[in-house]
Amino acid sequence: MHGVRLESVRKAYGSQVIIDDLDLQIEDGEFLVLLGPSGCGKSTLLNMIAGLEPVTSGRILIGGREVTGLEPDERDIAMVFQSYALYPTMSVRKNISFGLKMRGTPKEEIERKVDDVARLLRIEHLLDRRPANLSGGQQQRVAIGRALVREPSVFLFDEPLSNLDAKLRADMRVELKKLHERVGRTMVYVTHDQIEAMTMATRIVVLDQGRIQQCDRPEVIYDQPANRFVASFVGAPTMNFLDGRLTRSGDCPAIACQDAVIPLPGLDSASELKEGRPIVLGLRPEHVQRAEQGGVGTIQALPLMSEPTGPDMFVRMALGGNEITARLSTDEKVERHAPLPIRIDGRRVSLFSPDNGRRLV
Amino acid sequence: MHGVRLESVRKAYGSQVIIDDLDLQIEDGEFLVLLGPSGCGKSTLLNMIAGLEPVTSGRILIGGREVTGLEPDERDIAMVFQSYALYPTMSVRKNISFGLKMRGTPKEEIERKVDDVARLLRIEHLLDRRPANLSGGQQQRVAIGRALVREPSVFLFDEPLSNLDAKLRADMRVELKKLHERVGRTMVYVTHDQIEAMTMATRIVVLDQGRIQQCDRPEVIYDQPANRFVASFVGAPTMNFLDGRLTRSGDCPAIACQDAVIPLPGLDSASELKEGRPIVLGLRPEHVQRAEQGGVGTIQALPLMSEPTGPDMFVRMALGGNEITARLSTDEKVERHAPLPIRIDGRRVSLFSPDNGRRLV
Amino acid sequence: MNAQQTPSAVTLPRAESSPGGKRSRLSSSTAAKLALIPATIITVVCFYVFVGWTIVISMTKSRLLPVYNFVGFDQYRRLFANDRWWTAMENLAIHGTLFIVGCTVIGYVLAILLDRGTRCESLFRTVFMLPLSMSFIVTGAIWQWLLNPTLGIQDAVRDLGWTDFVFNWIVRPDRAIYTLAFAGVWQQVGLCMALFLAGLRGIDPNIWKATRVDGIPTWRVYANIITPMLRPVFFSVFVLLSALVLKSFDLVVALTGGGPGFASDLPARFVVDHILNRQELGLGAAGAFMMLCTIAAVVSPYIYYELRTSRKEA
């Protein structure tokens, strides 16, 4: 049992509450991603787990042992930082071995371990360089090596990839995931990049303003966001929201936005969704499909602008007084300002309450 | 005629040649993107157009007028920098108007122009703030405003969005594109982000080591890359490359990689593609499709790892001794280490020469 | 550092650091507090207690040695009636202004000249910084010789043929104070130059590019863009120089000895003279306290600024 357990953890700076009464159980071997916008308290939470920030109240347990008052190095954790935080004046080898040296590990053992880690991360040839002479990706790998070498039971990552460029980020993502599989330790990973969260996590915790908004597997977070915040935060391009009222079109439920009625053929009508009730429809760009002219459940949208990205094309279109983005294939020819018939997959939409933004279905 | 023309432009620092004998014609009103990896000479090229760096040899013409020896402010250009380079101690209004003031534009005219630009960029409410009090996106907008207000015939952008976070970048992309449509001036835009290039450009110039690798419309760059460099640089996840030999499978051409024979049903066999010839097959992830078990032209791949990103799932799989990435829909259930039948769209693959990396078909 | 290591460092830390084995070591934040003790003691005792003592003494009749027979604000009354004190304060204002403005302006100009992609930059820079290595005593001595009408520049120029040449400020009561600024600027201008140079080097080169594209003349760029950007540097320079001005004692003593008469006297010299040579400890202490008040007036905005730029903004 090397999980992490947070019990009603609270953190406040003076009167400003950053983390409010948070409970979380991170299982052994899990890859848990803390996702949230900038300033929501992700780093603060991670720092508290690491012991770098004292908690205001509450308990933290790592591997069943209470560590609330312990120093960071007594907690059996390792941490990787966004800025890498490599020691700029030490060689890569020294960077990696510093922690071991501080613990008084014998020389030969240090050497062996550093070599092992370097091999694992393919940085053997860099061992004698200074961090300043490494590329961003290499630096990040060294930072991970520094964490790995100590064989902690919990790894903490604070936005480790956000200083890398897109390509490198994608590669490192894969590597980190492989690494997780290989070492099998618990990992807590902070990011504000939802792609990272989606691809790597076994579970995602979406944080906002110091509160957990949702905590679940990535697919669930993506497909069934618990509220508008989660829905809009996860997914790129972001989810489309349409304000409207519940109604019926023929015998399937529909939503009326201004003068447009959008039928949602696949949507099961549930008891709480009374007709006429104001509602927010959440719709992912990829769930807008092009339809044959005049097909069943088809509505007309007006394309405004299209952005081909290579494989896909994002088309912004006007629909019932709202602007929505659709993800279409590049092959489709879309003419601007000419009405385009589209179909919406009703089974895949989310409905939110306009009052508190909670998910309704 | 406000295009830009570079005639055998060369730039060398000492003996180190950065740009080698480059010819380029940028048409009036075009949105030309210079795309290339870091250090390939994009900024150098842009600076030479702006007159900020002298050319070692060659000529530069803007709007048909030779400007090779002129000062930047005599070239009728404006430039926007990655770091914004706003004057930190001046208000937004001053930042925008300072250049005009230096040219002795009358007061009322300055005011009118600043107001126009501010309205266009929706920064009217920021006019009296200092740059330090603006968000990154706002700062970038001010920098663009500073360029716009002078109404130059050519706009130069040096990675203007790379300091912004992903979400903001996507928004600004759209805005820039709209701006281009509205003002209709020539724009030269430097970036190393291929998504930016693909979505914004009317034409893309792919640079590597100071040489033009390909110069064409985005779709062409994406679908028919001129060489392996371009192919791998554009597209995310990157294009898959398979080393093999040309062969036949049944009556359609195929490629043999180690023991696996991959039929390319749609590929027309051209004359130069002799059987048995070693070849590199380039394959975009989205052109790998899942197939029915035992269908025609089906091959077996072994999924190793899958990365669900929300709408898509990137699956890394072993195929004929290579590792490739496929982009599948999240709905598909892919089991790791269980053979998966896939089909490859032969009309869409690229074939490269293994010797010089040039495109063959 | 050894004290912070556990004797039984083990590869599997989880077994080693069980909750039972509470390690008896200093927590790091305690260590930080401990490390601040010397500085705290020095500050409290040597700065504040001593200043407090000075204030106490300024209320007494102390002559050569401290005695504690209190006389209220008598010494201040005497101080304020003392022409020499006011001359010294006036001189402080003149000298301070000239010295600070002179160093700042000349240092800035030199830094700009050096920053224009100059050849032999390091040679020039080294020469400009050389006077920094001289003490105020030495500086005073050098300039005393140079400014002396019968030995120095005046004499030399007269020897060259201009027999009417006059440069005798150091012996003129109304001008002597300016020579002080002269020597002071000569000595400290290098430091200012170095600070400004570093500041100029820290400016984003893209700003320069932007101004060129905007077609702004170079002097305009310096005047309207670069100089405002360097405000923090100007501030640091100002603070350093004002610390020097307030403490300037050695230079007056070595250059003019406060003379002619007490025409070039400064508060620091006034205070020292009265405390050490005049058997006027009480009066000197009163002067010292008034100096500290002046200092407080100059410094408090600075301290406020320093503290405000806490880590979050930095």
Add this chain to the structure above:
Amino acid sequence: QTAEVLHWWTSGGESAALDKVRAAFKAKGGTWKDTPVAGGDNARAAVVNRMIGGKPPTVFMFSIGKQLDELAEQGLVGDVQDAATAGKWDAVLPPLIAKVAKHDGKYVAAPLNIHGENWMFYNVAALKKAKVEVPKTWPEFITAAKALKAAGITPIALGGEPWQERILFNSVLLGVGGRDHYVKVYSQLDEAALRSDTMLEVFKTVAALREFVDEGSPGRKWNIAANMMMKGTAAFQFMGDWAKGELVAAGIEPGTTVGCALAPAKDKGYIMTVDAFAFSNAKDKASREAQKLMANIIMDPAVQVAFNKSKGSIPVRTDVSDASFDVCAKLAMETLKDTKAQLASSGLFGLPSSISGAIDDAISQFWNNRTMTPEQGRALFIKTIASAR
């Protein structure tokens, strides 16, 4: 018997003079540890600081007077009454000096010499050129000065430092006011005397002298001024008898091409300053012995003669022969025979240094500020003394 001796006689001539004392001390078996500190202010400050710091030098040069008194008050100085009793100092010292060298009736300092401050040196050739006699009174002096000025000779060679200005002022004070007035002003700080018309007369005279110095005077070192006078570019210099050292160094026998006279005065007076050594309150026997030995050496007649000839001053003992001294010194010793003529310098001698310093400031201010009228000068003088008391 080791004595650490702190003094400010660092220049070649002073050091040579002190060597006479040093040699005698060593001849008697003492070990002399030399601690020179240049500049009287620095040296006195160093002594006081070291006393407060608890490590005073065994013997130190100091100004006798109120400053030493205050140190003695705090029990920081030792006495050499034993040696004084044995050497019968009371009998041989001028009473004024004996008085200030004592604290609580015990000698706490051993005076070494007497310097006169109210000397007037003059260039004989310059006077001849302007056809003037050596003036006997201040009005005469002013007439002479006018003549000199007309002849293109700077009448007074003055170094414009406060202490030099004081010497000139005090000479006028003594000369115009007379020695009784001088004593009233400086020894008693007598209000009436300060406010008297005599005092106004003094300030008028001093004001009249302002125009007789050259433009380069302020800040000038006294030896440079002396040089001007020797060369003949200036005629008179009012300076202490240490100026003779400069003459000797320039190869001029005092009384030949450069003459010496007491400054013009109504009645004879000699403004004395005294160099003296004082003694720390050492407790250990060795130091006490060394101090005693030092006191004896200093007051030894032979040493007095040897030292003072070298220093340019006259012996503090009144009982030594003037035979081997120069004419100026002879004149001084002659003058001092009259105890009424024995006057104390205002600088660090009879007065607390707070007052003497303030007086210096006032004099300097009056001298340098040419717009200040004699009445204002007198008022300033009175006010300064009052506030420094």
Add this chain to the structure above:
Amino acid sequence: MRYQRLVLYLLLISATLAMAAPILIMISTSLKSMDEIRNGSLFALPQAPTLAAWGKAWSGACIGASCEGISGQFANSFVIVLPALFLSVGLGALTGYALSLWRVSYANILFGAILIGLFIPPQVTLYPMIVMIRELGLFGSVPGLVLVHVIWGLAFVTLLFRNFFQSVPQDLLKAARIDGAGFLAIFWYVMLPLSLPVFAVAMILQFTYIWNDFLLGLTFSSPESQPVTVALNNLVGSQFGEQEYNLNMAATMLTALPTVLVYLFSGRLFVRGIAAGAVKG
């Protein structure tokens, strides 16, 4: 352009001459004989350069009774300067480090308090300082003098280091804490190597200040531990007799020599250190 460059270099060269002239004049004077000085111009080059004055200043000039030049005090100065230098820079660095990187609750107040010390003239509190040093039993000893220098250097060095460490990312500290390094280990292994440029600035400036100090040396030294500046003052500062200008200038230059050398050889470090954030800008 060309014309502008010309003006630029003319300005620079004249500034260089103005800055260097006093020093050059001193050196040239120190190489002259007294006769030449008396009869020649201050600006004339020495006709027959001689190092005699330098030799005399070093080992033959008389100060009071002893005629050993300033060589002895030169050694004293080093004995004082070296420990004072390392201790004051060390203490300042440690204080700056603790103040800026560790969240000590009263850090800001303490720093403000220390800063005020930067402006207090040492002369003003000389008296109580003497008493304190006496009570510590250190008056007149080298350790006492060193202590005084450490005290008066604290504010400045702390300011330098605090400003620098303020710009060091907090993450570095966190990483080291997680690696198990304690307060001092982080300082020694991580922060100190990082602050080398600032260290250089602090060392250079402190060396200059301590070496050039006169007042504290005069007050707190004993005759045996007198620093060279005090000796220089004794040599140059006497009022009586003819001034031996060549000797005075030679002695002055000799005294300034160590600091001049430091600036000549580490001027580059100095500018780099300042640019690295030693002084805010």
